[in-house]
Amino acid sequence: MADSEPLSSLDGDPMATEALLWDVFGIIVDEAIQKGTSACEKVCEWKEPEELKELLDLELRSQGESKEQILERCRTVIRYSVKTCHPRFFNQLFSGLDPHSLAGRIITESLNTSQYTYEIAPVFILMEEEVLKKLRALVGWSFGDGVFCPGGSISNMYAMNLARYQRYPDCKQRGLRSLPLLALFTSEECHYSIKKGAAFLGLGTDSVRVVKADERGKMIPEDLERQISLAEAEGAVPFLVSATSGTTVLGAFDPLEAIADVCQRHGLWLHVDAAWGGSVLLSQTHRHLLDGIQRANSVAWNPHKFLTAGLQCSALLLQDTSNLLKRCHGSQASYLFQQDKFYDVALDTGDKVVQCGRRVDCLKLWLMWKAQGGQGLEQRVDQAFALARYLVEEIKKREGFELVMEPEFVNVCFWFVPPSLRGKQESPDYSEKLAKVAPVLKERMVKEGSMMIGYQPHGARANFFRMVVVNPMLTQADMDFLLDELERLGQDL
Numbered sequence: 474m475a476d477s478e479p480l481s482s483l484d485g486d487p488m489a490t491e492a493l494l495w496d497v498f499g500i501i502v503d504e505a506i507q508k509g510t511s512a513c514e515k516v517c518e519w520k521e522p523e524e525l526k527e528l529l530d531l532e533l534r535s536q537g538e539s540k541e542q543i544l545e546r547c548r549t550v551i552r553y554s555v556k557t558c559h560p561r562f563f564n565q566l567f568s569g570l571d572p573h574s575l576a577g578r579i580i581t582e583s584l585n586t587s588q589y590t591y592e593i594a595p596v597f598i599l600m601e602e603e604v605l606k607k608l609r610a611l612v613g614w615s616f617g618d619g620v621f622c623p624g625g626s627i628s629n630m631y632a633m634n635l636a637r638y639q640r641y642p643d644c645k646q647r648g649l650r651s652l653p654l655l656a657l658f659t660s661e662e663c664h665y666s667i668k669k670g671a672a673f674l675g676l677g678t679d680s681v682r683v684v685k686a687d688e689r690g691k692m693i694p695e696d697l698e699r700q701i702s703l704a705e706a707e708g709a710v711p712f713l714v715s716a717t718s719g720t721t722v723l724g725a726f727d728p729l730e731a732i733a734d735v736c737q738r739h740g741l742w743l744h745v746d747a748a749w750g751g752s753v754l755l756s757q758t759h760r761h762l763l764d765g766i767q768r769a770n771s772v773a774w775n776p777h778k779f780l781t782a783g784l785q786c787s788a789l790l791l792q793d794t795s796n797l798l799k800r801c802h803g804s805q806a807s808y809l810f811q812q813d814k815f816y817d818v819a820l821d822t823g824d825k826v827v828q829c830g831r832r833v834d835c836l837k838l839w840l841m842w843k844a845q846g847g848q849g850l851e852q853r854v855d856q857a858f859a860l861a862r863y864l865v866e867e868i869k870k871r872e873g874f875e876l877v878m879e880p881e882f883v884n885v886c887f888w889f890v891p892p893s894l895r896g897k898q899e900s901p902d903y904s905e906k907l908a909k910v911a912p913v914l915k916e917r918m919v920k921e922g923s924m925m926i927g928y929q930p931h932g933a934r935a936n937f938f939r940m941v942v943v944n945p946m947l948t949q950a951d952m953d954f955l956l957d958e959l960e961r962l963g964q965d966l
Contacts (some may be wrong), residue, residue: 493540500547509556510570510946512954515922516562517555525553560946561924561954566721566749569781569944573844577837578783588621588831589823590809591816598820601835607842608774609790611754613767618791618798620825621834625748626666628773628789629715631827633657633670635771635791636713636742638801645801649675656709658682658700660692660727662720664746680709689878690725692716697735713742718763719750722931722939723877724884726750729765737768745769748787750882752779755847756854762881779857779883779943780850782838798825853945857883861942864952871956873963877937885940886931889914889959891966908935910966917962924958 483490508514520528529549538546556562558570591598605619622628636657637644643651655676659667661683668678682704685696701711714736716727729745736743745766751774753759754766766772770792777786791797803824810821823831842850861883868874868887873895877886891910897903911928918924927939940955 493543496540496544497547500544500551504548504551505556506558506570506575509551510558510560512560512951514556514559516559516925517919517922518553519920519922520553528553555925558944560944560948560951562944563941563955564925564927566778566941566943567781567784568941569946571781571783571841571845571945574781574783574837574841577840581833581836584833586833587823587829588833588835589821589829591820592814594833597833597835598822600839601822601833604835604839604842605788605790608776608788609792612769612772612790614790614792616792616794618793618796618825620789620798620822621831622773622787622789622826623828623832624785625664625746625773625775625787626669628748628775628787629664629666629744629746630670630673631789632715632742632744632771632773633674633676633713635793635797635801636744637674637676639742639797640710640712642800654709655680656682656701656704656711657713657715658684658697658704658711658741659715660684660686660690660717660720662686662690662692662723662725663715663717664721664748667715667746686725689881690720690723692727692732694728694731694735697732701735701739701741711739711741713744715744715746716769717750718745718747718766719753719882721749722884722929723886724749724880724882726762726881729763729768731765733765733768742771743769744771744773746773748773748775749778752776752850752854753882755780755851756858757851758855759858776838779854780838780841781853781943781945782841786834786838802827856945857942857947860947860949860952861885863949864940864942864955867952867956871960873960874956877931877934883942885942886937887940888935888937889963891963893966904935910963911936911938913966914959914962918958921962923962924955926955 483493557565557568562568586594586597588594588597588601601621609617609619622631637655641652657671657680659681668681671681672678682700684700685693687693697714704711714732716729716732718726733743747763747766750763751772753762772790773787774790775787776782777784805824810818810824812818823829861880864885865876865880868876873890875888875890877888880886888907889910890907894903894906908930915926915928928936929939930936
């Protein structure tokens with residue numbers, strides 16, 4: 474092997490490494506940032522899967538490729554990816570680009586450390602606690618605990634596990650055999666991660682008791698009370714209620730004060746899934762939507778959504794001060810969490826979580842907050858609400874557009890009724906035909922690359938569009954474009 478040709482590698486060649494990275498950064502700035510955020514460019518360049526496989530040349534071979542080929546690979550990857558920072562990308566609950574957050578992500582990836590001990594992540598251990606402290610203060614807590622998780626679904630799962638452990642600490646050692654039949658409660662508008670989390674934790678999806686929501690998508694506290702009594706009558710032990718602040722489709726906020734009253738009466742852990750709506754706490758004008766959140770035991774909050782902190786940035790916040798996270802999840806691995814270190818071992822936070830390796834998610838939010846300030850982020854939230862209201866008023870003015878309901882958040886749900894269906898609401902097949910409109914328009918907009926909007930059915934409601942107004946680059950002109958483009962794409966339907 475010593476006499477063989479050296480592998481094609483940049484190992485040990487700092488000048489070649491630097492040259493490659495400058496070239497890659499140039500491609501990123503040109504293709505992903507400048508073009509990817511320009512309304513003059515496509516949101517995506519759609520290709521069918523088999524064609525895309527050929528264009529990407531995905532096969533991994535035994536021989537390496539030249540620098541020129543690698544740079545072309547980078548361009549190709551960006552070219553055929555969806556530009557989620559584009560001002561016409563309305564498809565998900567995240568959109569847009571914050572340059573300071575991106576700078577934080579670049580630094581994080583370059584340093585490539587794991588957030589589990591102070592000795593290898595001293596800056597980020599201290600930074601994470603400061604950021605979590607700020608988020609807890611916005612919730613209304615002057616004390617507590619928390620951790621950044623790989624997504625809001627995992628935050629919700631952590632809350633379930635912590636609530637179960639607090640009630641039955643023996644389950645950590647003895648497992649499910651030590652538990653009675655448990656019941657947790659959430660609304661019919663909850664995120665799907667609640668049932669997935671129950672399944673993953675061994676509680677089973679049957680343990681999730683679904684509480685009715687009103688016509689606006691808010692949990693009905695009276696039905697929560699009824700469901701708790703019913704579960705107890707069936708021999709189950711209630712232990713957790715998961716309320717939602719900002720439901721995924723309708724953008725509804727559960728009445729937290731009333732739900733907290735129910736939890737207090739029954740001694741239940743109150744978790745608030747504010748993954749989507751938590752950032753409203755930054756707004757003095759709109760934070761009333763989360764009145765009562767300070768009474769929760771735990772809160773999930775995803776700054777990568779409304780605040781544009783970049784994927785992923787998901788916090789689980791706890792009011793607990795008893796080191797519940799570590800007691801529930803800790804395993805005291807002696808090779809990593811030695812107790813005779815030369816610094817305060819309380820700074821080694823890795824034993825609080827289920828993961829071992831954990832990426833740094835605090836820097837992007839910290840750097841963005843440093844640059845924008847709380848006032849700048851508040852303005853970002855308020856601007857989104859204002860643009861959502863503008864869109865609603867424009868929808869009301871236009872023939873062929875119909876609101877599903879008046880929104881209280883930045884989810885604007887509506888139907889586009891094409892010319893052939895207007896005035897035919899009483900027809901027996903109207904709903905069936907209307908349900909086919911959104912999928913057709915979605916296909917047309919994606920294949921043209923003009924924009925992306927999500928759609929879905931909801932209960933008895935036929936498919937409608939869910940417009941998410943969150944990108945800080947958005948203007949009233951983008952709202953007008955959205956409506957004009959739907960009219961153009963659907964004029965022949």
